Amino acid sequence: EDQVTQSPEALRLQEGESSSLNCSYTVSGLRGLFWYRQDPGKGPEFLFTLYSAGEEKEKERLKATLTKKESFLHITAPKPEDSATYLCAAPQRGYQKVTFGIGTKLQVIP
C-alpha cells in the first residue's frame, strides 16, 4: 500500500534555528512529490513539486529536496511567520489518487 510518513509530528524552533522536516514515501512509480503549507483554520497552500531524485527547489527560507525514498524540507533561519503545518503528498499509482501525510506542525518562537 502506498504510504507517506512525515516526521517529526511537531517541531519547536527558536527564531533563526535552522532544521529539516522529513517525508518518507513508499509509492510505486513516483510521479511527483508535493509540499504544502497549512495555517490554522485555512486550507493547504501549494509550495513545491519535486519530480525526480536529486531535484531541489527553493522559496525564501524553504528548500525542498528529493531522494529515491524521502524528501526533506529544510528551513533556514526561520521566522515566527513560518509557523504552520507542513504537508507532504505523493500521487499514487492510478488515477487521481494523491496520498497526503499527517503533517509536521512547526512552531517558531521569537
Place this chain on the structure above:
Amino acid sequence: NAGVTQTPKFQVLKTGQSMTLQCAQDMNHNSMYWYRQDPGMGLRLIYYSASEGTTDKGEVPNGYNVSRLNKREFSLRLESAAPSQTSVYFCASSFSREVNEKLFFGSGTQLSVL
C-alpha cells in the same frame, strides 16, 4: 481574485439531518475535489470531478453525494449525517486532471454532527 470559495465555514447538524456544502472556483480550472481532514489522518479524497459533467468516487465516498453544477461549482451533499462525518471539509481545484497537478484549496468547512 477569490480562488476557491466554500460555504458555510461552520455547521452543526443533528444525526440524520441533511446539508449541502457549496464550492466555487474562479480560476477556470477543469478539475475539482472534495477532501476531508481528521486529526491524526492525512487529507482523504471523498469525490472528484475531472471535468465538467463527470464525477468519480475517491477513497471515502460512503455517505456523500456530489454535483458538478457547471465548470465553476462543485457541491457535496450529506443526505443523512452521522457523527463519523464530523470533520473539516476542503474543496480544491486544479487546472487539469493530471494527478501531479498542484491543488488550490478553499478555506474549509468545519462540520460537527451531534
